[in-house]
Amino acid sequence: MTKKRKILxxxxxxxxxxxxxxxxxxxxxxxxxxxxxxxxxxxxxxAGPFDVFVIDLKMPGMDGITLQKRVQEADKDAAIIILTAFxxxxxxxxxxxxxxxxxxxxxxxxxxxxxxxxxxxRQRELSEENIRLRDKVREMxxxxxxxxxxxxxxxxxxxxxxxxxxxxxxxxxxxxxxxKELIARAIHARSPRRFFPIVAVNCGSIPETLLQSELFGHExxxxxxxxxxxxxxxxxxxxxxxxxxxxGDITPQMQIDLLRVLESKRFTRLGGTQEVTSDFRLVCATxxxxxxxxxxxxxxxxxxxxxxxxxxxxxxxxxxxxxxxLLARFFVEKYARSMSKxxxxxxPAAESVLAEYEWPGNVRELENAIExxxxxxxxxxxxPGDLPxxxxxxxxxxxxxxxxxSLASLEERHIQRVLEECGGNITRAASALGIDRGTLYNKLxxxxxxxxx
Amino acid sequence: xxxxxxxxxLEGFNPxxxxxxxxxxxEWVPGPIEPLSSLALGMDPYYAPERGQYNATLVLARLLxxxxxxxxxxxxxxxxxxxxxxxxxxxxxAQLEGPGALVSTYRLRNEFYGLPPDAGLLRDxxxxxxxxxxxxxxxxxxxxxxxxxxHASTYVEEIxxxxxxxxxxxxxxxxxxxxxxxxxxAGG
Ligand SMILES: [Zn+2]
Ligand SMILES: [Zn+2]
Numbered sequence: 149m150t151k152k153r154k155i156l157x158x159x160x161x162x163x164x165x166x167x168x169x170x171x172x173x174x175x176x177x178x179x180x181x182x183x184x185x186x187x188x189x190x191x192x193x194x195a196g197p198f199d200v201f202v203i204d205l206k207m208p209g210m211d212g213i214t215l216q217k218r219v220q221e222a223d224k225d226a227a228i229i230i231l232t233a234f235x236x237x238x239x240x241x242x243x244x245x246x247x248x249x250x251x252x253x254x255x256x257x258x259x260x261x262x263x264x265x266x267x268x269x270r271q272r273e274l275s276e277e278n279i280r281l282r283d284k285v286r287e288m289x290x291x292x293x294x295x296x297x298x299x300x301x302x303x304x305x306x307x308x309x310x311x312x313x314x315x316x317x318x319x320x321x322x323x324x325x326x327x328k329e330l331i332a333r334a335i336h337a338r339s340p341r342r343f344f345p346i347v348a349v350n351c352g353s354i355p356e357t358l359l360q361s362e363l364f365g366h367e368x369x370x371x372x373x374x375x376x377x378x379x380x381x382x383x384x385x386x387x388x389x390x391x392x393x394x395x396g397d398i399t400p401q402m403q404i405d406l407l408r409v410l411e412s413k414r415f416t417r418l419g420g421t422q423e424v425t426s427d428f429r430l431v432c433a434t435x436x437x438x439x440x441x442x443x444x445x446x447x448x449x450x451x452x453x454x455x456x457x458x459x460x461x462x463x464x465x466x467x468x469x470x471x472x473x474l475l476a477r478f479f480v481e482k483y484a485r486s487m488s489k490x491x492x493x494x495x496p497a498a499e500s501v502l503a504e505y506e507w508p509g510n511v512r513e514l515e516n517a518i519e520x521x522x523x524x525x526x527x528x529x530x531x532p533g534d535l536p537x538x539x540x541x542x543x544x545x546x547x548x549x550x551x552x553x554s555l556a557s558l559e560e561r562h563i564q565r566v567l568e569e570c571g572g573n574i575t576r577a578a579s580a581l582g583i584d585r586g587t588l589y590n591k592l593x594x595x596x597x598x599x600x601x
Numbered sequence: 602x603x604x605x606x607x608x609x610x611l612e613g614f615n616p617x618x619x620x621x622x623x624x625x626x627x628e629w630v631p632g633p634i635e636p637l638s639s640l641a642l643g644m645d646p647y648y649a650p651e652r653g654q655y656n657a658t659l660v661l662a663r664l665l666x667x668x669x670x671x672x673x674x675x676x677x678x679x680x681x682x683x684x685x686x687x688x689x690x691x692x693x694x695a696q697l698e699g700p701g702a703l704v705s706t707y708r709l710r711n712e713f714y715g716l717p718p719d720a721g722l723l724r725d726x727x728x729x730x731x732x733x734x735x736x737x738x739x740x741x742x743x744x745x746x747x748x749x750x751x752h753a754s755t756y757v758e759e760i761x762x763x764x765x766x767x768x769x770x771x772x773x774x775x776x777x778x779x780x781x782x783x784x785x786x787a788g789g
Contacts, residue, residue: 163686167658171688173697175753176742231687255652255689259755345747345762358716366715374715376708379758 159204185210205232227268298468312338320433322462324583325512328433336389344388352394352586370419385428396436465507479518495529509582560595572599607637611679657683676702695737702734739778
């Protein structure tokens with residue numbers, strides 16, 4: 149257990165002292181309060197030393213500036229944050245010149261308060277902070293496992309290990325549902341950035357107008373209805389990893405904006421002028437042929453070179469069929485646990501159905517199939533009838549399938565059927581197929597499939 | 602025996618997912634969870650006209666009067682904008698190791714940020730905030746694990762980064778506080 153950090157709050161208003169005390173207690177601080185300068189100094193001698201001081205500028209008796217000087221005489225490294233009303237900002241700036249760490253105006257934006265305190269602490273105890281972070285990481289839960297013992301998946305794991313420690317940009321390629329996000333998370337979890345968040349954005353499922361704000365954030369009033377500042381995903385990824393899924397789907401304008409951020413690590417929120425910096429590692433994923441997109445002119449070549457530093461190809465499930473039993477058992481255990489049901493065995497008949505199916509939706513489709521089988525099935529064994537895959541359909545498909553090259557037509561028919569079964573409901577069809585809605589829309593367009601009325 | 606947690610929707614707030622909330626919460630917090638209906642708690646007295654917001658501290662103090670048993674906990678949900686005196690707003694408030702908590706959905710709605718409404722996202726954010734504030738009532742403080750529900754969130758986007766579950770360290774703290782060993786969903 150590391151020692152608690154101590155904070156002293158000095159304000160003449162009881163309600164301010166009380167709410168700040170509660171706020172900092174919940175943040176894990178040891179909190180002391182004082183109603184004026186004299187009692188603050190007494191507190192310092194009695195209950196000190198403190199790591200951080202929050203001092204109100206305007207108080208009867210000794211004012212905040214005087215108290216700040218007295219505190220600094222006693223502890224020259226004291227981290228002092230000045231609380232002030234808008235009207236007294238000039239005096240607060242004077243406090244900064246005298247060595248206060250920061251000032252914040254009342255009423256205080258919670259984010260400003262937490263940033264000011266975090267930065268003050270960081271300055272004061274940088275080394276101690278690092279030790280704590282390292283301790284914490286040891287306790288962190290391991291990320292979801294990537295399952296597969298096929299030689300192809302072992303190759304993928306080798307690439308993950310090789311690239312994780314570097315700060316290189318990675319492109320993960322593979323069909324929908326192959327688990328590209330899992331690979332991205334594995335890279336992050338093995339990288340030096342694992343102490344910070346991995347922030348995922350699916351560029352294909354968000355309309356361009358919203359994607360701008362999703363990535364860059366926006367200021368209050370940037371557009372109608374924006375009553376508050378919003379932090380973008382790039383800002384949230386500071387220190388960590390930004391995972392952009394479906395990178396091939398972003399518009400030309402977004403490509404320019406993204407390229408600029410990648411080059412400068414600086415940007416402004418929509419409707420804002422203040423520059424924000426973010427230090428992040430980029431991992432992207434796509435199920436498209438980026439080289440072809442570059443050739444066609446729909447993906448910028450300069451952006452392509454910037455992101456395509458290291459590539460990991462994730463094989464579709466049908467190319468690593470030997471992993472299917474392993475994955476199926478993993479999902480049976482996972483869903484049995486979450487549904488509080490006894491873990492079932494998979495009957496040999498069901499196993500062979502799983503093994504022979506083509507899995508156009510890959511691992512995600514397999515996971516959905518197992519989840520549904522556990523909901524439907526009541527026996528001790530998971531049987532073919534529990535699986536949402538039709539044996540006769542497979543037989544029919546096999547009959548009309550001369551080679552792998554007809555996979556597209558297989559997919560087309562499969563999508564058409566599922567869509568009919570779902571009454572044309574895109575959301576339900578996408579979830580049954582184990583792909584996201586954006587991907588389904590693209591496939592409908594590509595195959596010219598019309599939604600049933 | 603763990604203590605009952607009562608969930609109360611405050612005046613004028615009746616979301617479609619409200620009925621399911623207690624059931625959803627049992628997945629993440631220990632103890633029986635019961636809805637508490639028809640509180641005679643009007644919000645008007647807590648409105649601060651100069652700020653156009655409601656005083657969370659005062660609402661919470663009032664809410665405690667409806668605690669059915671002294672050992673129980675109560676969490677109130679409201680759709681009005683809440684503040685505490687020194688801060689511009691709060692998503693919610695709780696008494697550390699105390700019986701009461703309060704959560705507002707006002708700033709959890711996408712519309713507040715000029716984005717299209719998303720009922721599912723709103724419900725998920727609300728669940729995380731309720732679990733977070735209840736965590737405080739069990740004595741838990743903020744956690745550094747950014748995927749743990751006890752991670753501090755001063756921005757709605759930070760709420761989206763974390764899950765509704767406690768990390769193993771926080772679950773340990775809960776266990777110590779409640780003396781139960783409920784199997785709860787894991788954080789992260
Ligand atoms: Zn909190
Ligand atoms: Zn935690």
